[in-house]
Amino acid sequence: MKCSFCGSEIRKGTGTTYVKMDGSVYYFCSRRCMKFSIEKKDPRKFKWASKPINNAKAN
Numbered sequence: 783m784k785c786s787f788c789g790s791e792i793r794k795g796t797g798t799t800y801v802k803m804d805g806s807v808y809y810f811c812s813r814r815c816m817k818f819s820i821e822k823k824d825p826r827k828f829k830w831a832s833k834p835i836n837n838a839k840a841n
C-alpha cells in the first residue's frame with residue numbers, strides 16, 4: 783500500500799493507520815505524514831512528498 787500523504791510505498795508491518803472520525807481510513811509511512819495530513823497540509827509544498835496521490839477524494 784502507499785502512503786496517503788506522500789505516496790511512498792509502505793512495507794508491511796511499518797507505517798501508521800489512521801481512521802478518521804467519519805470512518806475513512808488512511809495509511810501513512812510515518813507519523814510525520816500522519817500529522818501533516820491531519821492538519822491538511824498540501825503534500826506538494828513538501829519536497830520529501832514528491833509523489834502526491836489523490837486518495838483523499840472522500841471529502
Ligand SMILES: [Zn+2]
Pocket residue numbers: 785786787788789790810811812815
Ligand atoms: Zn508518507
